[in-house]
Amino acid sequence: MAEAMQERRTDYGPPHYEQFLPPIIKENYGKWKYHELLKPGVLVHVSESGAKLFTVRAASGRLVSIDKIRMFCDLADKYCDGYMRFTSRHNAEFLLSKSENVDPLIADLAKIGHPIGGIGNAITSIVHTQGWVHCHSAATDASGIVKCVMDDLIEYFEETKLPGKLRIALACCLNMCGAVHCSDIAILGVHRRPPVIDHTKVKKMCEIPNVSASCPTAAIRPATVDGLPSVEVIEDRCMFCANCYTVCPAMPLNDPVNDGVSIWVGGKVSNARHEPMFSKLFIPYIPNNPPRWPEVTTAIRQIVEIWAANANKYERLGEWIERIGWPKFFKMTGVEFQSEHIDDFKHAGLTFKRSTHITF
Amino acid sequence: MADQLPSTPKLDELEKGKWPSFVTEIKMAAKRSPMAADLLGQLEQSYREKIGYWKHGGIVGVMGYGGGVIGRYSALPKEYPGISHFHTMRINQPAGWFYTSDSLRKICDIWEKHGSGLTNMHGSTGDIILLGCRTEELEPVFDELQKIDFDIGGSGSDLRTPSCCCGMARCEWACYDTMALTHDLTMHYQDELHRPAFPYKFKFKMSGCPNDCVASIARSDLSIIGIWRDEIQIDKAAVTEYAEKGMDIQSDVVNNCPGKCINWDGKEITIDDSFCRHCMHCINVMPKALRPGKDRGAMLLIGSKAPIIEGAFLSSILVPFIKIEPPYTELKDLVDKIWDLWCEEGKNRERVGEFIQRVGLSAFLDEIEVEPIPEMVAHPRENPYVFYEDYEDDDEDDK
Numbered sequence: 028m029a030e031a032m033q034e035r036r037t038d039y040g041p042p043h044y045e046q047f048l049p050p051i052i053k054e055n056y057g058k059w060k061y062h063e064l065l066k067p068g069v070l071v072h073v074s075e076s077g078a079k080l081f082t083v084r085a086a087s088g089r090l091v092s093i094d095k096i097r098m099f100c101d102l103a104d105k106y107c108d109g110y111m112r113f114t115s116r117h118n119a120e121f122l123l124s125k126s127e128n129v130d131p132l133i134a135d136l137a138k139i140g141h142p143i144g145g146i147g148n149a150i151t152s153i154v155h156t157q158g159w160v161h162c163h164s165a166a167t168d169a170s171g172i173v174k175c176v177m178d179d180l181i182e183y184f185e186e187t188k189l190p191g192k193l194r195i196a197l198a199c200c201l202n203m204c205g206a207v208h209c210s211d212i213a214i215l216g217v218h219r220r221p222p223v224i225d226h227t228k229v230k231k232m233c234e235i236p237n238v239s240a241s242c243p244t245a246a247i248r249p250a251t252v253d254g255l256p257s258v259e260v261i262e263d264r265c266m267f268c269a270n271c272y273t274v275c276p277a278m279p280l281n282d283p284v285n286d287g288v289s290i291w292v293g294g295k296v297s298n299a300r301h302e303p304m305f306s307k308l309f310i311p312y313i314p315n316n317p318p319r320w321p322e323v324t325t326a327i328r329q330i331v332e333i334w335a336a337n338a339n340k341y342e343r344l345g346e347w348i349e350r351i352g353w354p355k356f357f358k359m360t361g362v363e364f365q366s367e368h369i370d371d372f373k374h375a376g377l378t379f380k381r382s383t384h385i386t387f
Numbered sequence: 388m389a390d391q392l393p394s395t396p397k398l399d400e401l402e403k404g405k406w407p408s409f410v411t412e413i414k415m416a417a418k419r420s421p422m423a424a425d426l427l428g429q430l431e432q433s434y435r436e437k438i439g440y441w442k443h444g445g446i447v448g449v450m451g452y453g454g455g456v457i458g459r460y461s462a463l464p465k466e467y468p469g470i471s472h473f474h475t476m477r478i479n480q481p482a483g484w485f486y487t488s489d490s491l492r493k494i495c496d497i498w499e500k501h502g503s504g505l506t507n508m509h510g511s512t513g514d515i516i517l518l519g520c521r522t523e524e525l526e527p528v529f530d531e532l533q534k535i536d537f538d539i540g541g542s543g544s545d546l547r548t549p550s551c552c553c554g555m556a557r558c559e560w561a562c563y564d565t566m567a568l569t570h571d572l573t574m575h576y577q578d579e580l581h582r583p584a585f586p587y588k589f590k591f592k593m594s595g596c597p598n599d600c601v602a603s604i605a606r607s608d609l610s611i612i613g614i615w616r617d618e619i620q621i622d623k624a625a626v627t628e629y630a631e632k633g634m635d636i637q638s639d640v641v642n643n644c645p646g647k648c649i650n651w652d653g654k655e656i657t658i659d660d661s662f663c664r665h666c667m668h669c670i671n672v673m674p675k676a677l678r679p680g681k682d683r684g685a686m687l688l689i690g691s692k693a694p695i696i697e698g699a700f701l702s703s704i705l706v707p708f709i710k711i712e713p714p715y716t717e718l719k720d721l722v723d724k725i726w727d728l729w730c731e732e733g734k735n736r737e738r739v740g741e742f743i744q745r746v747g748l749s750a751f752l753d754e755i756e757v758e759p760i761p762e763m764v765a766h767p768r769e770n771p772y773v774f775y776e777d778y779e780d781d782d783e784d785d786k
Contacts, residue, residue, distance in 0.1 A: 035450070035451070035530075035533070036533055037451040037452065037538075037581070038538070038577035038578065038581055039533075039536065039538050039577075040479065040538050040570075040573055040574045040577055041479035041480060041481050041482070041537065041538055041570070041573060042481050042490070042535075042536045042537060043481070043570060044481040044482040044483055044485055044556075044566050044570060046487070047481050047485035047486050047487050047490065048485055048556060052485075052556050052557060056555050056556060057555035057561070057564065059555075059557065059558060059559035060559055060678075061559055061674045061675040061678075062558075062559065062674055063674070063675070072557055072558075072559070080557065082557070086406060086407055087407055087508070088406070088407045088408065088409040088412065089507045089508065089509070089510075090409040090412055090413070090505065090506075090507055090518070091412050091505075091506055091507070091508050092412040092413070092415045092416040092423075092504055092505055092506070093416065093494075093495035093498050093499055093504045093505075093506065094412075094415040094416065094504070095412055095415065096491050096492075096494075096495050096506065096508065097491075097492060097495055099488075099491070100488035100491050100492055100495075101488075103487075103488045104488050109487050109488045109489065110485070110486070110487055110488075111485075111486055111488070111491075112483065112484045112485045112486065112553065113484040113486075113508050113509060114484070115484075115513075115550075115552065115600055115601045115602070117507075117508065117509070119508075122557070140407055140408075140411070141407055142405055142406075154511065156511065158439070159430060159433035159434070159438075159439040159440075159441075160409070160426070160430060160518075161441065161459060161473070161475065161518060161519075162439060162441060163439065163441040163442060163443045163444060163459075165439045165441075168430075168433065168434070170409040171401055171409075171434070173406075174401050174404065174406055174408060174409060174410075175401070175404070177404075177406035178403070178404030178405060178406045179404075181404075181405045181406060184406075198693075201693075201694055201695060202693065202695055203693035203694060203695075203699075204511050204693075205511050206511065206602065206605055206606040206693045208605065208693060208694065208699040209602065209604075209605040209701070237735065240734075240735075241696065241736070243695075243696050243697065243698075268694070268695060268696075270695050270696055272443075273695070274736075276442075276443035276444075281438055281439060282438070283436055283437035283438040286437065286438070296599050296602045296604060296605050297597070297598045297599055297667070298597035298598070298599065298604075298664075298665070298666045298667060299597070299598060299666050299667045299668045299671055300643050300644075300645055300666055300668045301645070303599075303604050303605065303701055305699060305701070315437045317397060317434045317437065318397040318398065318400040318401055318434050319400055319401075340638075340639060341639065341643055341668070341672070372698060373697070373698060
């Protein structure tokens with residue numbers, strides 16, 4: 028044991044990336060000149076030296092088994108000299124120096140159930156969180172909704188027929204591990220019932236001042252309940268963020284009857300044309316309807332199709348809505364504008380319409 | 388195990404359709420792993436009852452590290468003993484998420500031996516996520532990871548695993564070497580990454596250009612986004628080629644320019660670069676003809692985060708342009724100043740963006756010794772509640 032401890036290393040960091048770069052990338056690192064989209068899911072990058080690197084982008088759920096990773100490895104060995112990478116949105120990417128390998132690779136990917144696409148004016152993989160697969164605070168499942176939405180929108184992944192890019196993200200609670208707040212379409216799990224406090228556990232499991240401080244609307248205050256030191260929640264002030272639950276396990280908000288998802292639209296991260304934007308609330312609540320969440324997939328398809336039919340070329344969803352105005356967007360989609368749509372948190376006034384610039 | 392998969396009528400519905408199915412993945416793993424089989428069982432119950440069955444976490448880890456392992460226990464351990472412990476290990480990915488099949492297979496072999504066989508490639512922050520490990524297997528996994536030179540990533544109130552776009556490895560728009568910087572910062576700040584000592588989490592994300600493929604401006608406390616400050620490079624012949632192939636340059640490129648600084652006379656493109664906002668649109672549309680300039684570096688923006696607790700923030704400009712070259716001393720000095728201040732004055736679970744909102748950007752800049760400049764704001768203040776710094780007394784003698 029002592030010997031083992033002596034040999035034990037810490038803080039050596041990740042392996043250096045250089046050893047994982049294919050020779051063509053090492054040779055042309057920093058020398059790429061331009062790229063072209065050859066067909067959906069396939070890019071070519073051309074170097075100053077004339078070298079060509081082909082990229083095949085394959086769909087992947089972010090939850091993958093070691094069996095699948097080994098299948099990817101086999102394909103990397105067969106077509107890419109043993110190299111591959113993953114993208115920031117969970118896609119599997121294969122980098123080829125030989126163009127003749129592109130189509131056989133795509134055929135083999137199809138055999139193991141991985142369509143290619145997600146480049147250019149398309150929808151790419153949905154960035155998402157753990158959901159019921161692995162998280163204690165999830166208000167919905169993540170992988171399941173993602174699967175259903177992408178099954179439904181697969182044509183927009185495999186083809187490039189949209190006006191511009193469309194990025195979808197899902198977070199299964201307001202903690203937003205997936206940071207969905209700047210997505211063209213965000214699916215956000217929401218709780219709608221205040222925490223149920225287990226007063227016998229608060230003192231044992233939680234720091235009461237931290238619990239009070241955790242509430243963005245100051246709805247939690249210390250209280251003695253049945254002789255026990257605990258907290259009370261002013262329910263009128265609770266907006267179900269579950270931050271109290273994050274710091275105090277004795278205050279769960281999860282509830283099968285009230286949990287569900289909300290849909291947000293019009294955010295973007297890229298600086299192209301318009302500055303980055305936050306997503307805005309569109310559908311305040313859709314109940315969880317596993318296993319296929321049909322109300323969610325229908326709502327999202329409708330948004331995508333209305334945008335696709337009406338936006339100018341390159342215009343992202345948020346840019347298009349900004350041009351036509353929100354009232355028109357609500358009218359076109361038939362979604363009812365409700366009190367939930369009006370911000371009432373800090374600086375809410377900045378979101379009020381403060382001009383006569385409206386259309387009739 | 389192979390013949391004993393639980394019945395999962397609800398989840399089976401998620402094996403239909405063309406998108407890769409996570410249920411199929413779990414079933415593949417379940418053929419050898421009782422952990423994955425019990426995960427299927429519990430998940431089916433969640434799908435039936437519309438609620439998750441995970442306990443609130445717990446403190447587990449490997450010796451010498453304060454983060455990188457997320458404790459997770461099933462709330463139904465009697466029904467699903469295989470997932471009574473189901474911890475997550477975050478493994479620091481190589482910069483840019485490049486791998487050899489050999490390295491991936493070694494990780495798979497370790498995870499087949501010691502864990503559920505399920506992963507996320509990758510987690511939201513960028514790590515390789517090994518999903519589902521018993522407490523007593525954490526040390527053995529780490530032992531084996533050491534042998535193949537993979538280390539643990541961040542979690543909790545520490546520096547989270549830095550991540551970046553593929554940068555110069557496969558992109559002509561990379562204005563600095565994102566992978567080199569990411570690796571360097573990761574190595575330089577190993578202690579901050581592995582031992583939580585901050586008020587809350589801190590993320591670096593490196594994007595090579597303003598297209599921001601790693602969502603740096605929305606998701607990192609310090610966003611390092613590549614940019615150039617000279618003229619966009621124009622290849623006139625390639626512009627002509629685009630026009631001849633039918634691109635409507637006026638409509639697709641010129642009319643979409645937010646700085647209104649591009650002119651197209653039907654033959655040539657000219658750009659008044661002094662009004663270029665570096666949005667990337669024209670370059671995105673004509674990658675063969677237009678390229679970022681040659682005087683390249685990065686912009687530093689600070690403070691973005693998801694909503695909890697003060698609301699979602701986007702990062703805002705801290706340094707409009709900085710050269711990004713090893714050993715990155717200027718950048719690291721600035722990071723150290725920010726951390727010194729935030730660690731000293733920040734409240735528990737207060738992100739640096741929230742800290743800045745609380746103390747004021749001016750006060751923050753003063754403390755980290757950065758001069759205020761107009762690039763930092765969308766516009767000057769609209770209210771007159773100014774904290775004037777000095778006032779003069781009537782009776783003060785002129786000197």
